[in-house]
Amino acid sequence: MSKKAIIFDLDNTIYSVHSIGDKLFATLFQLIIESGKHDNDIDAIKDDIMRKPFQVVAAHYSFSDELTQKGIDLLKNLTYRGPIKPFSDYQEVKHLPAEKFLVTTGFLKLQQSKIERMGIEKDFKEIHIVDPATSGKTKKDVFADVLKRNKYNFSEVLVVGDDPHSEIKAAKELGIEAVLYDKNNYQPATTSVKKIVDFKELRVFF
Numbered sequence: 001m002s003k004k005a006i007i008f009d010l011d012n013t014i015y016s017v018h019s020i021g022d023k024l025f026a027t028l029f030q031l032i033i034e035s036g037k038h039d040n041d042i043d044a045i046k047d048d049i050m051r052k053p054f055q056v057v058a059a060h061y062s063f064s065d066e067l068t069q070k071g072i073d074l075l076k077n078l079t080y081r082g083p084i085k086p087f088s089d090y091q092e093v094k095h096l097p098a099e100k101f102l103v104t105t106g107f108l109k110l111q112q113s114k115i116e117r118m119g120i121e122k123d124f125k126e127i128h129i130v131d132p133a134t135s136g137k138t139k140k141d142v143f144a145d146v147l148k149r150n151k152y153n154f155s156e157v158l159v160v161g162d163d164p165h166s167e168i169k170a171a172k173e174l175g176i177e178a179v180l181y182d183k184n185n186y187q188p189a190t191t192s193v194k195k196i197v198d199f200k201e202l203r204v205f206f
């Protein structure tokens with residue numbers, strides 16, 4: 001069945017966090033290094049921070065409560081003012097004959113600033129920022145709400161994102177079809193979901 005709506009993730013789906021990450025997170029990385037407790041894992045931590053919500057990374061590497069809170073305080077007030085470009089195949093997304101929704105997890109101001117810098121607001125019917133620092137809502141809650149309010153059947157919607165543990169999992173739990181956008185082959189072990197490396201491949205859903 002042809003899809004009526006697509007729900008996109010933002011980070012590493014619309015653009016590459018690595019393209020801005022070293023600059024954007026410089027003060028956060030400095031804070032973690034200065035804590036003196038994560039020297040051995042610092043490269044893996046940096047990589048994870050560019051791919052997962054900070055709270056998930058902090059828990060995974062057992063950051064102290066103090067370091068976690070300092071990181072959250074820093075990220076709460078962080079915005080991005082530099083250049084930022086969507087992936088080159090993003091142009092393809094604009095031409096897909098479906099309503100588009102953007103649902104992203106992260107700090108409100110930071111996510112807003114990146115969306116503004118890319119100028120992509122107009123490409124989406126609705127934009128939702130799930131901020132774990134201020135709300136217990138999850139992507140799954142937001143997906144369910146988008147479907148209900150817009151009166152879509154589960155089979156009419158597609159979820160596209162890069163994280164098997166976030167939007168892909170939420171979609172599956174709700175019974176929505178999902179596609180893993182794995183541009184840089186970060187998830188070679190994931191075989192339980194259809195994978196694409198270019199948005200052109202979404203044409204088969206119409």
Ligand SMILES: [Mg+2]
Nearest residue numbers: 009011012162
């Ligand atoms: Mg993502």
